[in-house]
Amino acid sequence: AANDAIECSINGEYTVMCRRDTDRDEVFVPFSLVHKYFEIYGKITSTDGVDKFEWSHSYGKIYHPKKKYDPLGTFTTFENYNVEVRDRVKCISGIEGVPVSTQWEPRGFFYPTQIAQFGLAHYSKHIIEPDPKRRIIDDGEKHLENWIVSKDAYMARDYDNSVQSNVIRFSTSDHISSQVWLKVNLSQDFVLSVDIQMKPNSSMTVVLQNKDKKETVYLHYITSMQLISAQEDHISYGVGVDPNWKRITRDLIIDMQKGWALLDKPKRRLPRNKFKISSIILSGSGSLDNVTLSSSEHMHMFYNAARWLLRAQSSRSGAWPIPVRRRMAAGVAELKPGWHSAMSQGHAISLLARAYHASGDATYLQAAKRALYLLDVPSHAGGVKALWMDKYVWYEEYPTKPPLFVLNGFIYTLLGLYDLHIIEGENSISLAKKMFDDGMTSLKNLLPLFDTGSGSFYDLRHFTLGVSPNIARWDYHATHVNQLYLLAGLDSDPILINTAKRWEGYMQGKRAAHN
Amino acid sequence: AANDAIECSINGEYTVMCRRDTDRDEVFVPFSLVHKYFEIYGKITSTDGVDKFEWSHSYGKIYHPKKKYDPLGTFTTFENYNVEVRDRVKCISGIEGVPVSTQWEPRGFFYPTQIAQFGLAHYSKHIIEPDPKRRIIDDGEKHLENWIVSKDAYMARDYDNSVQSNVIRFSTSDHISSQVWLKVNLSQDFVLSVDIQMKPNSSMTVVLQNKDKKETVYLHYITSMQLISAQEDHISYGVGVDPNWKRITRDLIIDMQKGWALLDKPKRRLPRNKFKISSIILSGSGSLDNVTLSSSEHMHMFYNAARWLLRAQSSRSGAWPIPVRRRMAAGVAELKPGWHSAMSQGHAISLLARAYHASGDATYLQAAKRALYLLDVPSHAGGVKALWMDKYVWYEEYPTKPPLFVLNGFIYTLLGLYDLHIIEGENSISLAKKMFDDGMTSLKNLLPLFDTGSGSFYDLRHFTLGVSPNIARWDYHATHVNQLYLLAGLDSDPILINTAKRWEGYMQGKRAAHN
């Protein structure tokens, strides 16, 4: 028969049932085995009613650069990043406007690398996306809405000297039904910006409704230092207790999703078009102006990150200390809270260089230059520099002893150095340039050690610790390839382009030859 | 239906037809794809009438050592080697009694590594095999056969002063039918040994017959300097023109097969039991004694190799120069005729150490010690020593510039050093011991660089040349694993045993983890 079952013994270790086609002298093995054994991906797709099975060697995505990398332009492929939706982002801080990481500490902490990525992603999106749609809801002048004021509440518009504009003043009583609110029906754009000034125990609440399910979610922005809390349909973000005017810009869908995640509700990747904003409710007392809804506010997010980097940088060392413990591998002393990362420094430099370019504010440039020095301090002295075989400098994403030589973080650091060098003036002889050149020499010499013949290593821990190698999963491998294509545009040494091409081939199942 | 055909797109590059079992939500892919794509091996086997499909990740064989490696015992796993049957062995020289290689030069040359492997394989077989069966055909004393002497030929037995024994004297005329011959019917053992002394233009011919096909093959051992020639059923080996007594030991089946290979006849792996020896024919004039047939004569083969090594060693450098050109890789200058190999030196030392042990002849020990010095001469100065990053010594199988850091040849060299050290006395402070220790330090530090996460690299050319890595095929990978298990018995550093185990796992489809 053409399709007999036949037992298949896998390396003598276990068996699976296969099919045998004696007519064609072929044995068919179940794809579930191939998937498990080789980590090959497969799925059935349907086009015009015809099913097809798609076998994919890898899931990473390669972006072939169309032009030479520009330090003023998009940062690598970060226009494709959505840092805030990542599971390991607890939420966007209401006070700082930057993500809070739970990557190595469930309570959450400010992780400079992640914050810089958040900022660089928004900067990059700003460059490639069309101008956002913006709708001013109420600016106290041209755009005025009919706010509903309950009986024991108060609302008025008048001129505010500090913002030099007409603004909304509101005040409500302690009674729960006392509020100033605006009924709306907005289902397009979900990035809310508002200039706000609130007295203690005040809040602004945005009510979202699921158009299909009639589900209601209350996003409360409250005068508090708390990060986030959630209970049933109520999600609260502290926006600080500073009584001065501030501009708040919130992605309401992200704020809602992070609240759900906190409630351990099954992850709902609801498309934005399922929801509408049904009302905005003011409580306590304060002032309000320029209530705006946008499709995006990338530069605002970018400057949130840039300003956070200015505030958080150590003026002494130029470093952004990372306040959590990090255990990298057995046999390596853990990184103690306060450790530094070359990748944080490099990403921050990339961001600050762009902030300087975009704003003209030299404070950003000074911070970027200050960030360099740590890259020259050895890991054992609190810095991030390792030397490979006493010869090649390596900027360590994780400055462990012994060093790990993580590849992607090193290249990101090189990009920071390149960005600063170009911003300072391409023909300048700068510290950044020297550090970049030294790093490129290391990279070109050590890159082959990251080649597995069918993928890449994430780091060189097998060499420094003598342990099993740490293979890069496909998304990191794709990052390596994207980084190498970018660098190949800056440096004509064939090892860069050749390695990029070979490594891209590995993602389609090609392998280095055996002898 | 349960077995619909479904088109399967492989990485979007090409398609193959698969089978879909909708009942089980499974797709079955053809094993021919898996074989081609992943180099997995599969075959159908049958046990008690039940067919089974056997999926094999690799074809190498691992030998787990049962006891600590003994430099006086078998050499690694060489008891399993049959050097002379390899295609790249042209034949066994009738003059030298050692293999002639065609690996890089079709005319054939003496390759010290191969000769040493031949000797070490026979030494190892001698240790593990039972004593050979030996049948004395004619010794001129106790065992006497009825040789047939044609009319114008002569044969007699008398006492020979130089061998101090009764021997056969023979002489024939120029006429083709003039000969002295012995009819036999021997179908058991095919290693022929004979003490012989021949005048010019003499020969001894062994006639073999295929018992089934009545095919006849004539093996001529002639007074000539030629290596081998063959025409139709006649295969000739020169045994030299030295008029003195010599002992010739020939594996007749090997001699026949090499003749066939020379004739470009399809390779016939005929089992030894298909043939019989039907006669021995003497022609010309000379003397003969101790005509013997054995199941094996391993120690004789071993000493052939040992004596060749003594003769061929450079008295100045202690080296065995390799007389052919060798091109290793693009971007590397070719090795010029006369190059040296650390593996040749190491193997030779292993063999000579055993020859000294087995014979008590100090000449062998002196040659082994003399072989050390080349290992300390850098490749660029005609030696075989490379330094990795100016730090770790490497004994180069192929002393290219830049170096390649071939792993298996390096470890074989280490074993030579170990062997000599132990033979010299385990507690001696010797040069061999220091070189072994230095090499072990290199190995333990650099071994991780040979780990692909799913196999091993043959060398480090990707690092030294910046090219695609050179993955070890499974038989070389198995050699690496066997070598590491052996070394793990000598050195308790966990990297040796851990790497051996991990690498053995790779042969069953295990892989290093990805992040």
Ligand SMILES: [Ca+2]
């Ligand atoms: Ca206004």
Ligand SMILES: [Ca+2]
């Ligand atoms: Ca005799």
